[in-house]
Amino acid sequence: MATLEIDRLNKTYGTVRALRDMSFTVGAGEIFGFVGSNGAGKTTTMRIALGVLAPDSGEVRWDGRPLDLAMRRRIGYMPEERGLYPKMKVGDQLVYLARLHGLGTVAARTAMEHWTQVLGIDARRGDEVQKLSLGNQQRVQLAAALVHDPDILVLDEPFSGLDPVAVDVMSGVLRDRAAAGVPVVFSSHQLDLVERLCDRVGIVKAGEMVEVGGIEELRATQRPQWVVDAPAAPPGWASELSGVRVLRYDGARTFLEVDSPQDGAEQAVLRAALATGPVREFTPQRPSLTELFRHVVSSDEAPAPDSTTGSRTTPSTRQEASA
Numbered sequence: 001m002a003t004l005e006i007d008r009l010n011k012t013y014g015t016v017r018a019l020r021d022m023s024f025t026v027g028a029g030e031i032f033g034f035v036g037s038n039g040a041g042k043t044t045t046m047r048i049a050l051g052v053l054a055p056d057s058g059e060v061r062w063d064g065r066p067l068d069l070a071m072r073r074r075i076g077y078m079p080e081e082r083g084l085y086p087k088m089k090v091g092d093q094l095v096y097l098a099r100l101h102g103l104g105t106v107a108a109r110t111a112m113e114h115w116t117q118v119l120g121i122d123a124r125r126g127d128e129v130q131k132l133s134l135g136n137q138q139r140v141q142l143a144a145a146l147v148h149d150p151d152i153l154v155l156d157e158p159f160s161g162l163d164p165v166a167v168d169v170m171s172g173v174l175r176d177r178a179a180a181g182v183p184v185v186f187s188s189h190q191l192d193l194v195e196r197l198c199d200r201v202g203i204v205k206a207g208e209m210v211e212v213g214g215i216e217e218l219r220a221t222q223r224p225q226w227v228v229d230a231p232a233a234p235p236g237w238a239s240e241l242s243g244v245r246v247l248r249y250d251g252a253r254t255f256l257e258v259d260s261p262q263d264g265a266e267q268a269v270l271r272a273a274l275a276t277g278p279v280r281e282f283t284p285q286r287p288s289l290t291e292l293f294r295h296v297v298s299s300d301e302a303p304a305p306d307s308t309t310g311s312r313t314t315p316s317t318r319q320e321a322s323a
């Protein structure tokens with residue numbers, strides 16, 4: 001298996017610059033989380049990767065070669081707007097889609113049976129898609145992305161609206177496909193999930209990739225944070241300490257950033273805290289992906305997404321890329 005390369009994609013819709021030199025790579029067997037505010041350019045990037053949208057400039061490569069039509073058929077894609085035939089039965093639909101991707105009748109039926117079982121919708125094979133709950137429709141949509149045993153998986157918000165059990169099923173499938181060597185890229189606003197699941201993360205802002213790396217790598221770019229529990233400390237006790245920025249006071253607990261632990265700034269904080277009385281806790285904090293995201297994106301007006309609930313957008317709720 002090879003690497004998927006997204007190389008300096010630019011795309012403008014009328015006056016909206018949706019992508020500016022968007023670049024990243026997803027290696028074989030890697031799960032890549034694509035995160036960014038509403039309207040940041042994730043769907044546009046994915047649609048270009050699939051070939052349903054042409055970039056103004058830039059290239060998508062697979063194994064070092066520009067993606068051609070044959071290769072694009074080897075992508076398993078889950079579109080944000082979903083794309084199932086509502087009146088068609090689940091099983092018939094999956095067989096039909098597998099056939100469209102070149103599988104023979106028997107192989108298509110076997111694949112349909114396999115994926116409906118893995119995704120827990122085997123009992124619904126004979127039902128029209130429109131009669132399924134939204135979460136189950138989403139499982140069918142994932143089955144549709146997988147039914148032709150794709151070499152690359154590109155999934156636009158696959159977790160939005162799923163219950164916790166379905167999230168686990170979906171996560172397990174993505175891990176399995178990655179373990180089989182498939183590069184997996186998915187967008188999500190559920191940052192806790194992205195943090196749990198992804199080998200690497202790309203944070204997009206206004207059409208540009210602004211941070212990319214493993215979660216630990218991204219954390220290392222942040223200033224170290226500490227929590228100090230000093231019940232006798234007077235209000236504002238840490239505000240004047242040098243090399244320290246207080247993030248917030250929360251009862252007896254103080255959350256702060258220090259310039260660098262190598263400078264011993266955190267030891268000075270501890271000494272200052274002890275000078276006020278007992279210290280019950282003095283602990284380094286690891287910023288979550290949500291905090292990293294807020295830090296990267298919140299330098300302007302773009303709202304950070306809720307980390308625990310999925311969000312779905314419609315064209316009417318989109319924000320402009322420059323927002």
Ligand SMILES: Nc1ncnc2c1ncn2[C@@H]1O[C@H](COP(=O)(O)OP(=O)(O)OP(=O)(O)O)[C@@H](O)[C@H]1O
Nearest residue numbers: 013018038039040041042043044313318319320321
């Ligand atoms: N067909 C279109 N015509 C005009 N503008 C568009 C079109 N599709 C997207 N845009 C604009 O391009 C920008 C990027 O949109 P895109 O859908 O790629 O963002 P996104 O990161 O997927 O957002 P979300 O998280 O809300 O799904 C937005 O400003 C959006 O309004």
